[in-house]
Amino acid sequence: MDPKIYYRFFRYFSVFFVLTVATICRADIDNWTATWPTPSAISQQQANEGLAASVVCCQQLAGLLYQTLEPGKQLQIEINLDSPSYSFESGKSFFAAYKLPENANSLTITLYSIAGKTVFKPTVMLMDSQFRVTRLLRGNDFQYRPAKGFKGDSLDGQFRVDRSLPGNPLNETYMVLYTTEADRQGETTLLHPAKAYALARHNQPPAIPDPVAKHSAVGVLQLRIAQENKSFGERADYVPPAVVYPSAAPAPVSTPALPETQDYYQQAIKQALAKGDMAKALRLAEEGERAGVQGIRRFLLERIQPKP
Amino acid sequence: MHRDNKNSNRSRWQKIKNNLPYITLICCLPSLFSSPVAAVDFHGYLRSGIGGTQGGGDQACFRAQGAGAKYRLGNECETYAEIQLGQELYKEGEKRFYVDSMIAYVSNQENDWEELTGDNGAKSSLRQMYVIGENVLDSFPGANIWAGKRYYQRHDVHINDYYYWDVSGPGAGIENIDVGFGELSLAWLRNTENDYQAKGGSSGTNVANDTFDIRLSDLAINENGKLELGLDYGRANLNTEQDDKDFDDNKGYLFTVQHTQSNWFGGYNKLALQYATDGMIGTGHNQSRDTSDGKMFRIVNQGVIELTENLEGMYVGIYEKKDLDNNQGQTWMSAGIRPVYKWNDVMSTALEVGYDRVKPQASGAETVDLTKVTLAQQWSAGRSFWARPVIRAFATYARWDGDDYNAASESIETGEDSGLTFGVQVEAWW
Numbered sequence: 001m002d003p004k005i006y007y008r009f010f011r012y013f014s015v016f017f018v019l020t021v022a023t024i025c026r027a028d029i030d031n032w033t034a035t036w037p038t039p040s041a042i043s044q045q046q047a048n049e050g051l052a053a054s055v056v057c058c059q060q061l062a063g064l065l066y067q068t069l070e071p072g073k074q075l076q077i078e079i080n081l082d083s084p085s086y087s088f089e090s091g092k093s094f095f096a097a098y099k100l101p102e103n104a105n106s107l108t109i110t111l112y113s114i115a116g117k118t119v120f121k122p123t124v125m126l127m128d129s130q131f132r133v134t135r136l137l138r139g140n141d142f143q144y145r146p147a148k149g150f151k152g153d154s155l156d157g158q159f160r161v162d163r164s165l166p167g168n169p170l171n172e173t174y175m176v177l178y179t180t181e182a183d184r185q186g187e188t189t190l191l192h193p194a195k196a197y198a199l200a201r202h203n204q205p206p207a208i209p210d211p212v213a214k215h216s217a218v219g220v221l222q223l224r225i226a227q228e229n230k231s232f233g234e235r236a237d238y239v240p241p242a243v244v245y246p247s248a249a250p251a252p253v254s255t256p257a258l259p260e261t262q263d264y265y266q267q268a269i270k271q272a273l274a275k276g277d278m279a280k281a282l283r284l285a286e287e288g289e290r291a292g293v294q295g296i297r298r299f300l301l302e303r304i305q306p307k308p
Numbered sequence: 309m310h311r312d313n314k315n316s317n318r319s320r321w322q323k324i325k326n327n328l329p330y331i332t333l334i335c336c337l338p339s340l341f342s343s344p345v346a347a348v349d350f351h352g353y354l355r356s357g358i359g360g361t362q363g364g365g366d367q368a369c370f371r372a373q374g375a376g377a378k379y380r381l382g383n384e385c386e387t388y389a390e391i392q393l394g395q396e397l398y399k400e401g402e403k404r405f406y407v408d409s410m411i412a413y414v415s416n417q418e419n420d421w422e423e424l425t426g427d428n429g430a431k432s433s434l435r436q437m438y439v440i441g442e443n444v445l446d447s448f449p450g451a452n453i454w455a456g457k458r459y460y461q462r463h464d465v466h467i468n469d470y471y472y473w474d475v476s477g478p479g480a481g482i483e484n485i486d487v488g489f490g491e492l493s494l495a496w497l498r499n500t501e502n503d504y505q506a507k508g509g510s511s512g513t514n515v516a517n518d519t520f521d522i523r524l525s526d527l528a529i530n531e532n533g534k535l536e537l538g539l540d541y542g543r544a545n546l547n548t549e550q551d552d553k554d555f556d557d558n559k560g561y562l563f564t565v566q567h568t569q570s571n572w573f574g575g576y577n578k579l580a581l582q583y584a585t586d587g588m589i590g591t592g593h594n595q596s597r598d599t600s601d602g603k604m605f606r607i608v609n610q611g612v613i614e615l616t617e618n619l620e621g622m623y624v625g626i627y628e629k630k631d632l633d634n635n636q637g638q639t640w641m642s643a644g645i646r647p648v649y650k651w652n653d654v655m656s657t658a659l660e661v662g663y664d665r666v667k668p669q670a671s672g673a674e675t676v677d678l679t680k681v682t683l684a685q686q687w688s689a690g691r692s693f694w695a696r697p698v699i700r701a702f703a704t705y706a707r708w709d710g711d712d713y714n715a716a717s718e719s720i721e722t723g724e725d726s727g728l729t730f731g732v733q734v735e736a737w738w
Binding site for chain 1: 392466532576693737738
């Protein structure tokens, strides 16, 4: 075959190839941008004013609106001026709250707080099923990692949530992302991209200052939640959960029952005892306790104790 | 029971042993994906791709004869990679030792299997292997001592890949001594000329050239401006035999004054003035063999500016005059711009226009010039001018005077005055 035909074919093919690649890539742009979020465009001052003006959503941690999280998902979280706020011990803050998957294997959660002109310096509060705080991740748990490859500038942190005892009420079940008043005063110095280039090529970085991201009350975060795909028995690297319960409060006291309810249970227990149905009396006492009837167990014990 | 435990432990160990290669691989993987804590620092650079020339054939690359550099966008014909692995060896308080290494690879990107034997331009090179001790001298807090092969404080122009101050090589030194108004760095570095033949000598010997480098950097002289002063003294380090045979031992000086202005149209500007004599005419290393006595003056002005949120670009202007006693000098002038318009966070269009002109010192010799224009559509991770990795589809047009020389590396016949190439290239650093 005449090589010229081949060249001509190659020439047209190359142009066609470049155009095709360009077209496909253009169509795929939205997917590409979705992989790494854009930092928040709200200025630090706007965010502070917005926070001051916002109305606190709830009085108790149990009252926050918890969104469900699914394992294996990558989630873009935008904490903005419309987000709910809450008065945490460390100060008022916008927050995002999640309920972690309960019937899953243990989870590895990676959080990237996207840095631009501002950045959201995160605090992660983890709570058990009774809303008792188990861990507070903050400060150095989230560290600045310069842009690298497809990852942009961000404050990164990673932690593990243990699920080796399914159904344990002490399992960490709720997660709240917020920031503290002290953190909002600070700033993070980023690496100038021209210097990142110089470091990668081992050149002398230009003598210019680095950009600074002011810590803001709002921000954009990316959350990746991965489920360990090995069963408990297969895992040789099992580490017991590093969970302490410093502020473990006593089990919540339910509101006292109405006097009518109290009367009802007392009468029912009396009747059961009169019939000699001990099992029923015991069940009634337990049920009454759950319903908030005060002293119903003592009521039963007094009636079955042999009199001296 | 006890025995069973032992057995199961042993079989578990066997399992681990059998899977050791995979375990190693899995352990190494996170370091590639910027995990929060990485034991080994992995840095690197690569460029590669495919291209063709109008009229048929492999991609041609264009460079003006005698020019110190060529504009690189859509004008690079090889695959080049640098793999750097570094690790902290020791840390106590502020004292720290760090080992760094780099292997570089280059090939003509012609085949799948390109053996790095040196044939067809496929080579590998041991470019860095050094240890740096930070804060280890109590008398110089903040200063670093280092020894080994190293890229030493190199200064480049990105868009034409031109390194105007580069004394890299085997060496040793002390860096960043705080002198109150700036930082002082001292280094001793080496380059060697191979198979040097003395006058009338039959076999060649290697001549070691030494460069002594002194830099005073980080001098604040104006608002947002920093000044750096550099002095390089180079000389041949002859042995007794070479001395007896009267080898040339060219020596020379290279003076550098460099000013960096930040807060400059959303970016920065960097101006370097250099003056060199005799053996040090060049970019930092002493040459005993090839250069005649003479002098050189060079200006390099470059910058990256962000005119609007969507328009960022780099510019450079170079003037270099080599005035040699043997009349073989030249004047090289170069100017180039690469504006990049960003359509969104991922896609941008880059235009690069570069012009080079080389005027030989000898009277009667022809002045040559070359204009290169490239249009590229780019997809990159992020919107900064420096965002990488980037994949670009490009078309390049170059024009020169074919009566004087052929500016193309291949696929263009001698006598032609212009060339058009196109292709796709990837560039990444991390």
